[in-house]
Amino acid sequence: MNKIMFLCFFLASFSAAIADDASETEAEKVQFAIRNAGYECEQVSSTKTETTWFDGTTTNVICDKIYRFLIRFERGGVTVEVISL
Numbered sequence: 001m002n003k004i005m006f007l008c009f010f011l012a013s014f015s016a017a018i019a020d021d022a023s024e025t026e027a028e029k030v031q032f033a034i035r036n037a038g039y040e041c042e043q044v045s046s047t048k049t050e051t052t053w054f055d056g057t058t059t060n061v062i063c064d065k066i067y068r069f070l071i072r073f074e075r076g077g078v079t080v081e082v083i084s085l
């Protein structure tokens with residue numbers, strides 16, 4: 001019984017570590033797209049990604065806890081739209 005509980009805790013902590021790595025990679029990708037568009041983004045505060053079948057991927061981003069951006073990844077291109085500065 002103890003072995004099963006240990007295994008569950010181990011797998012839960014391992015999956016949480018993988019999720020942290022994925023969010024860091026996504027934050028770097030989003031920050032790069034914002035900077036390439038000519039805007040400043042020192043730190044990505046939060047991201048919310050939505051994937052649709054026809055429109056590609058849309059990410060709502062908050063940078064430096066103030067600035068909001070909407071980033072669209074479509075057909076190999078990236079569009080950065082400023083929601084609020």
